[in-house]
Amino acid sequence: MKANEKMANKSSPATGPPKSGDAVSKSYNFASNWEQNAPLSEQQQAAILALSHAVAERPFPQKLAQDHISRQGSGLTVSTKGNALGFEGSGTIDSVLVNTNQFYKWFTDLESAMKSETEEKYRQYVNILTDRIQTCDAILLQVDETLDLFNDLQLQHQAVATKTKTLHDACDRLVVEKQRLIEFAEALRSKLNYFDELENISTNFYSPNMNVVNENFLPLLKRLDDCISYVESNPQYAESSVYLLKFRQLQSRALGMIRSHVLSVLKSASSQVQAAIRSSGGSKASLSEGVEASVIYVRFKAAASELKPALEEIESRSSRKEYMQLLSECHRLYCEQRLSLVKGIVHQRISEFTKKESLSSLTRSGCAYLMQVCQLEHQLFYHFFPSSSEDVSSLAPLIDPLSTDLYDKLRPKFIHETNIDSLCELVDILKVEVLGEQLSRRSESLAGLRPTLQRILEDVHERLTFRARTHIRDEIANYLPLDEDLDYPAKLEKYTEQTPEIAPADENADVFKSWYPPLEKTLSCLSKLYRCLEPTVFTGLAQEAVEVCSISIQKASKLIMKRSSPMDGQLFLIKHLLILREQIAPFDIEFSVTHKELDFSHLLDHIRRIFRGQASLFDWARSTSLVRTLSPRVLESQIDAKKELEKSLKATCEEFIMSVTKLVVDPMLSFVTKVTAVKVALSSGSQNQKLESVMAKPIKDQAFATPDKVAELVQKVKTSIQQELPTVMAKMKLYLQNPSTRTILFKPIKTNIVEAHVQVQNLLRTEYSLEEIQNVINMPSIHELQGQLDRLL
Structure with a gap:
């Protein structure tokens, strides 16, 4: 027992195998985590429990159990065989276990045997895997060699593809370059065509058979214009200036041919008209209106048909300077030929009107005839120049001389006209009938007459204004009253006896007989001028007329006061001032005029200061310089005749009220x-x-x-x-x-x-x-x- 204790002491933790607490803890933690992450079903747990109960008590092997019984008293003897324990091919392990040391040794050998038997199959599997890895390595080596060959082939293919693409790109560049060269050659050829046309056009234009009526003339002219436009827009080309000069010479020749052709056709038409007039046995001035229209206008329309292609071509290119000049020249030639035919007729007709008719009739007849001629000329001009007929200035060389003839006949007559009524009638004819009705109704064809008619109207306005001022001065301001003009109240009593039922002034024309003559003359003059003159001119005349009329009435009132009585003079003044105020009310004007005059009154003071030595005449820097000294002051004064009239009327009424x-x-x-x-x-x-x-x-x-x-x-x-x-x-x-x-x-x-x-x-x-x-x-x-x-x- 002591030996066993010693052996036990020797196998203490200090000298035995290491502690397995940490491993157990880690195993437990791993098992716990495994249980949580992969829980077993109830059926699986029941199967595990049954297995645990079955292996809870393992019996000793049969032989081991017999040896244990026979040697129970003499010591521990263990004899086992591998097959009994379930290990195959391990041999037999026989051991006599006398003490604990032997047991541990036996147990260690047994574990080693178990491990070696258990790992054998794994070693075999490792050997198999090792063989297979070596086989795979050999295969991989072959694959690597194959891949190297494939990479070499791919590099060769890429090199071939690059060379092919380079060849294709070079071909494409050559094709593009070829196309560009072709286009450049064509463009160069097209540009050179304009220069090459010089010889062709020159040959055709200098040909003896070439003229304006030739069917190739206008196309060649158009081609020539295109060449000139091209050369003008590209001055950077070599010898462009030389070619431009030659092209322009050809163009000048062609336009000269057109001008000559137009003049020839117009002269031919004029000659035919003159021949027709001579054959009719009369002169241009003695033709009847029907013969005049058929001879002078109808025959010229045939000439228009002959010239139409060339003139239309010129008008279509009138945006160019040279064609605009040619078109203007054609207009002038046309107007000259037409004027030579119609001037004598128009002059003769207007002269006949002048001999037979009064100023107003002459104005009506002359304007009506001139508008008829102008309309016919405009229609004929439209056949020659359709696009230019809207321009008023085109026919001016023809219309202006004809209208000037009427102006020359009218001007001496209305310049010597002194009757305001006749001048007002003339203004009404020109402003309302001629310019307002007839000219506005046919404005396009008669537009050429408007400047001359407007000039006549302005001259008549000027003459009418002059005569109105003379009338105001002589008949109103400087009026010398007769005894019968101042015979008040007898004049009114006589008028009342003749007209027992007195009517308002605007309803009875005889009431003027009871007025003081300057009042009647003033209102009559203003009523005539109101529609005839411009508002600004009429305003000045109306202000002047009302002012002098009021003064004239006041002078007459003072004379009546001396002749009759102060009350008669006051009532006379009140009566006429009321009539004047009432009659000027309908005129929609302001009777206020601003007068400007120069005031030199300050010059005397400056001159005195200069003589005293207080100022210098040549001191230009001061206000007393020569310029300022000699500069007049502009004084403005505003005179309102209507307000002055109201003031005089109010004062007279107050005076009358106080006297009564x-x-x-x-x-x-x-x-x-x-x-x-x-x-x-x-x-x-x-x-x-x-x-x-x-x-x-x-x-x-x-x-x-x-x-x-x-x-x-x-x-x-x-x-x-x-x-x-x-x-x-x-x-x-x-x-x-x-x-x-x-x-x-x-x-x-x-x-x-x-x-x-x-x-x-x-x-x-x-x-x-x-x-x-x-x-x-x-x-x-x-x-x-x-x-x-x-x-x-």
């Missing part, structure tokens, strides 16, 4: 003035004792204010209201025919009369007793007074 008021209630006004003076003297105190004693008396004890005196002045006022005021109202009715005007003018008079009575009544209530007021003074009430005044209207 004084005529009726002057005693009352004097009484109120005296009473006011006494009261003022008493309130301020007087230095004169005698005067103070007189003023100290009550108002009714004053000599001028006794009840009897007051009753006397009240009676005078009553008499004036009953006798003088009706006379005034009769005069107002005679001068002012409009009841509303009389009412407006009488209203302030009535107010003044009533106000004077109110002031007197207020004084009577404060200064007089009721008995004196009722029994002595006996002043009418305000209500009675107003009723009496209202009945006068």
Whole structure:
């Protein structure tokens, strides 16, 4: 037992195999993780449990069990065979286990035997795998050699492909280069064609058979233009300037041929017309209208058909300078030939109108005939030059001389015309009938006449303006009135007797007879000029006419005041100023004119300063320099004739109202003035004792204010209201025919009369007793007074 203990001590952990705790822990952790990651089903767990119970108690081998029984008392003897333990081919291990050391040795041998038997099959498998690896290595070596051969083949193939591609690219480049060279050659050939055409075109143009009517002429001309355009756009080519010069020489020759052809055809047509006129036995001036149209216009249309191809070609290329010049030359040649044919006829017809007709008839007939000729010429011109017919300037060399002929016939007549009515009629004909209606209706064909007709109208405007200013100066501003012109109110009374039922001024033409002549002349002149002159010109004339008319009426009013009475002069002025204001109201203009004048009044002061030595004449840097000294001031003044008229009318009405008021209630006004003076003297105190004693008396004890005196002045006022005021109202009715005007003018008079009575009544209530007021003074009430005044209207 002691020996066993010693053996046990020798096999302690310090000298025995290493501890397996860590391995067990790792095995346990691995088993736990395996169980968690790969759990077994219930059936699998039951099978494992059954196996664990079956192997829980393993019996000893049969032989080992017998040896154990026979040697139980003498020691431990173990004899085992490999087959009994399940190990095949391991041989037999016989051992007699006497002590623990022997057991451990036996156990170690047994484990070694078990390990060697267990690993044998793995060694065999490793040997097999090793053989197979060696076989694979041999195969891989062969594969590597094959791959090397394949790589070499692939490199050779790539080299062949690269050489092939290089060859193909070179071929493509050659093809592209060939195509480019072909295109360059073609482009060069096409460009050279323009230069090569010089010889061909020259040969054709210098050919004796070549002319404008030749069918090849216009195509050659077009080709020549293309060559010129090309050479002009490419001056960088060699000898381009030389070729351009030669091309232009050919073009000049071709255009000269066209010009000669056009002139030849036009002259031929003119010769045919002249021959037809001679064969008819008359002259151009004596042809009838039907023969004129057939000979002068119809025969020229045949020439237009002959020239149409060439002229259309020229018009289509008129954007080029040389063709524009040729087209203008053709226009001029055409107009010259046409003018030579029609000028004599137009001159003869207008001369016939001049001999037989008045200025207005000549204007109508001459313009109508000229517009007819212009329309026919425009239609004929359209057959020759369809694209140029819209340009007014194309026919100007033909139309201007014809229209100038009419202008030369009209101008001397309206320059010597002094009648404003005739000039206004002439303006109306030109502005409304000719320019407004006929010319606007046929504006395209008659546009060439507009400048001349506009010039005639402007000259007539100028003449009309001059005659209007002369009329205003002579007939209005410097009018010398006759006795019958100033015979007021007799003139109005006579007119009233002739026309018992007075009508408004705008409804009865005879009412002008009752007006002062300058007023009638002013309104008549303005009404005629309003539609004939430009607004700016008419505004200046209207302002001047209204201003001088107002002054002339005021002068006549002063003369009437001396001849008849101040009231007649006032009513005359009010009447005519009202008519003037009423009649100028429809004119839609401003009667305001700004006058500018030069003021040299400051020069005297500057000259004095220079003479005194206070300023220098040559000091250009100062304000007193020569330029500033001699520069005038521009003074502007604005004159509004309408406002001046209103101002004069207002002043005259106020003057008339005050004169009528004084005529009726002057005693009352004097009484109120005296009473006011006494009261003022008493309130301020007087230095004169005698005067103070007189003023100290009550108002009714004053000599001028006794009840009897007051009753006397009240009676005078009553008499004036009953006798003088009706006379005034009769005069107002005679001068002012409009009841509303009389009412407006009488209203302030009535107010003044009533106000004077109110002031007197207020004084009577404060200064007089009721008995004196009722029994002595006996002043009418305000209500009675107003009723009496209202009945006068």
